[in-house]
Amino acid sequence: MQLLHRGDVGPAVAEIRNTLAALGLLPANTRTGPSIFDDAVEQAVRVFQQQRGLITDGVVGPATYRALTDARWRLGDRSLAFLVSKPISGDDVFALQERLLELGFDTGRPDAIFGRETEQALRSFQRDYGLTPDGICGPGTLRALKQLAPKVRGGRPVLLREQEKVRRAGPRLRGKRIVIDPGHGGADRGVYIDNVHEADLTWDLARRLEGRMVATGMEALITRGPNASPPDADRAGFANEAGADMFLSLHIDANQSPLAEGVASFHFGTGNGTTSTVGEALAGFLQREIVARTGLRDCHTHPKTWDVLRLTRMPAVRMEIGYLTNARDRSRLLDPAFRDVVAEGLLVAVKRLYLLGKDDQPTGTFTFDDLLRHELARAEGA
Ligand SMILES: [Zn+2]
Numbered sequence: 001m002q003l004l005h006r007g008d009v010g011p012a013v014a015e016i017r018n019t020l021a022a023l024g025l026l027p028a029n030t031r032t033g034p035s036i037f038d039d040a041v042e043q044a045v046r047v048f049q050q051q052r053g054l055i056t057d058g059v060v061g062p063a064t065y066r067a068l069t070d071a072r073w074r075l076g077d078r079s080l081a082f083l084v085s086k087p088i089s090g091d092d093v094f095a096l097q098e099r100l101l102e103l104g105f106d107t108g109r110p111d112a113i114f115g116r117e118t119e120q121a122l123r124s125f126q127r128d129y130g131l132t133p134d135g136i137c138g139p140g141t142l143r144a145l146k147q148l149a150p151k152v153r154g155g156r157p158v159l160l161r162e163q164e165k166v167r168r169a170g171p172r173l174r175g176k177r178i179v180i181d182p183g184h185g186g187a188d189r190g191v192y193i194d195n196v197h198e199a200d201l202t203w204d205l206a207r208r209l210e211g212r213m214v215a216t217g218m219e220a221l222i223t224r225g226p227n228a229s230p231p232d233a234d235r236a237g238f239a240n241e242a243g244a245d246m247f248l249s250l251h252i253d254a255n256q257s258p259l260a261e262g263v264a265s266f267h268f269g270t271g272n273g274t275t276s277t278v279g280e281a282l283a284g285f286l287q288r289e290i291v292a293r294t295g296l297r298d299c300h301t302h303p304k305t306w307d308v309l310r311l312t313r314m315p316a317v318r319m320e321i322g323y324l325t326n327a328r329d330r331s332r333l334l335d336p337a338f339r340d341v342v343a344e345g346l347l348v349a350v351k352r353l354y355l356l357g358k359d360d361q362p363t364g365t366f367t368f369d370d371l372l373r374h375e376l377a378r379a380e381g382a
Pocket residue numbers: 183184190191198251252253
């Protein structure tokens with residue numbers, strides 16, 4: 001398709017204006033005459049792109065156009081079925097996939113496209129609940145879907161697919177999209193002792209990590225501004241909308257006892273079998289690199305069902321890096337050089353995940369320069 005940007009006029013612009021208005025991003029067009037892609041449209045497009053994790057350039061290219069078209073649909077607006085020649089896509093399909101997964105039917109990774117797997121999952125659902133198994137999501141099926149309470153959270157099929165995705169993603173960091181989540185922020189200062197605030201330290205760590213990731217060609221997105229504190233569910237939602245490959249939440253711990261110290265990592269898991277295996281592997285790499293590089297006490301990795309781990313649809317880890325209530329941990333965290341060591345360790349751990357353990361550098365010795373060399377060598381070989 002042709003790119004649409006500021007200054008363009010015509011029916012395609014009218015369509016974009018209508019969609020943005022329907023999404024509440026633009027006032028409805030009451031003027032007569034040709035539709036113009038003006039400053040207001042450009043601004044609305046930027047907001048929309050940001051919400052969807054698209055490149056925020058204010059220009060409507062194929063990806064933004066597709067996302068705008070998808071965003072118009074709400075579950076129930078139309079019947080949904082698998083059309084071989086031209087699969088239906090839209091936010092309504094995504095809502096259907098999420099619902100089926102919650103009920104324990106494997107649609108595959110929710111991708112907003114009604115494909116064969118979605119059809120099979122829908123037929124199974126219909127069969128199990130005494131409906132005609134026609135694979136069509138019409139009014140009757142929709143009613144049944146809405147009445148049932150969720151049975152499964154973080155369905156296992158999705159977790160298994162995470163592993164396959166990492167394997168297929170290849171060893172290079174370039175092009176991978178990570179969401180870095182600095183804990184707390186804004187009015188929520190997190191833990192604070194002697195004018196040292198967790199919210200400021202996590203922000204600083206996130207920026208150090210972001211800089212290194214961008215240098216390797218990764219796309220690094222941060223869940224909050226320096227002075228904002230969105231709820232964890234929004235932070236997870238941000239990562240989901242961005243289609244991130246990985247989510248890393250950074251915190252610093254506190255304890256009533258000043259003796260408590262060390263670093264711990266948390267991945268999604270119920271503690272009785274349902275575990276994100278990739279999340280667990282990533283947590284292990286992160287934990288080992290930080291322990292080896294910093295000498296912080298090893299408080300190990302643990303499964304949790306916290307919001308940032310449960311609601312994210314990609315491998316996610318939350319780390320508690322040191323205790324502000326411990327004098328030794330605190331003085332280390334206050335040292336910018338120490339925070340650089342932490343950032344480097346986190347980046348190397350992410351690289352190790354994608355290398356699938358196929359590297360011979362002992363934990364704690366892989367440097368940022370080694371990593372850049374590895375990335376460049378790969379780029380030339382590609
Ligand atoms: Zn915290």
